[in-house]
Amino acid sequence: MAIFKNRVAIVTGAGQGIGLEICRQLAREGASVILNDVQEGLAVEAAESIQHSAGICIPFAGDASDVSFIDSMVEEAIKQFGRLDIAIANAGITLFGEFLNYTPEDLNAVLHVNLGGSFFLAQAAARKMKEQQSGGRILFMSSVTGHQAHKNLAAYGMSKAALEMLAKTLVVELSEYKITINALAPGATLTERTVHDATYESTWSRITPIGKAATTNDIAQAALFLVSPQAGHITGQSLIIDGGWTSVSPSPY
Template sequence: MISEKMFRGHVAIVTGAGEGIGFEIARLLVEHGAKVVVNSLHDESNEKAVKKLNTIIEGSCVGVPGDSSDLTLIQKLVETAKSAFGKVTLAVANTGITTPGDFFSYPLEDFQRTLDVNLKGTYFFVQAVAKQMRADKCAGSIVLMSSVNGEQANRNLSTYAMTKAAITMLAKNLVIELSPYAIRINSVSPGATSTERTTEDSEYEEAWSEVTPLGQTADPRDIAHATAFLLSKNARHITGQNLIVDGGWTATSPAPEGDTF
């Protein structure tokens, strides 16, 4: 349960927050009292997100657009949180890309870009925020966005699945590094989720609803609530874990017909 103003006094950074899951995470944090630094690749989507969030509570959000796999941008996110709100206590590494393709013809450029965004960006974002939390002697909570594709195989998603499995393991491994500083780290693995991007495919919702035991795809806010729980004090003794939010899909794991991701 996320109680009213659960995150009052907290400062969060959320990457990939221009729309979809990332935006809903940022919105839920703002609704419950947090100050939030949001990041999206494009200036326009970042500006729209900040404007929407500040209509909830004025002055609750600032934005830093740019590529979150860029180490200079990552440092700017941390510095902005410090300068605007004085600290960093919560962080969500939500940015990720999917580059489907046949294994036998998969191009090096897609492989490298997927690793840069999903792994390099996540790894060094966590490093930067954790270093700031440690320097400030500030107990913190970090959530990484993994995927059910890191748990179960899907055709034409070998590179994406590899990166998401790695993210789940990163959260587990960093328990050793971060626990001495009272920093918790967990991951969330969404299943099929109806976002602005996925529903560009007109068959996405129907195809994935048919193979999801609960009979429907997730709403981005379903993923946001799971993330907020792990960030909250209600999860104060949970670290190094992966929370799957998939309507039961990984219990049965049927793939939809066709290449619908």
């Protein structure tokens, strides 16, 4: 039996990479999925690929850090499918830069998308889940850089560590509504973005104890577990998926 049958999910930043694979696997397991990406063409193409091979998936393009757009995305889930059960805040941006030269504009952009977008998606989803009185699952996408220092990623790592604290804090406010809230912290992962770096896979395979970088399937499988019925007693937790890198933390540089 499909474990997400009759469940409705929103996944942001899902036009490619980890988000796309999460959407594909949710749909394959019976969920009806709202797939968001800021690029309309990417969202449409991604959703169509899932419709052809996996299941029900509707594109909803727009800025996942904009509160009014977030509200409209939740309402679209209700309009299309009548409910919302799962919200995965996958959208995020990475702006590298040396700390001594980092600009206010870059810091604000990172915080606005990575923190603000995740915070307000969780808020909008939780309000609807509370109203439905049937519980729900919320998942933040953190990073190993929220656990270990990484050169030129002070702002990004700070935002990801904050998401894990947000997941822990919201346990106090959301548990009475049977809403679980967790965070997933991927390490080096092979995606459409990282494949453009010719040395990425070989470098991370060398410095990762398990001997290889993660695939999007590795991350998606963990995400599906945390939003599944099997994880109903897990909340406020952060799960690192990094092949052991944070245990030793050698720099890729």
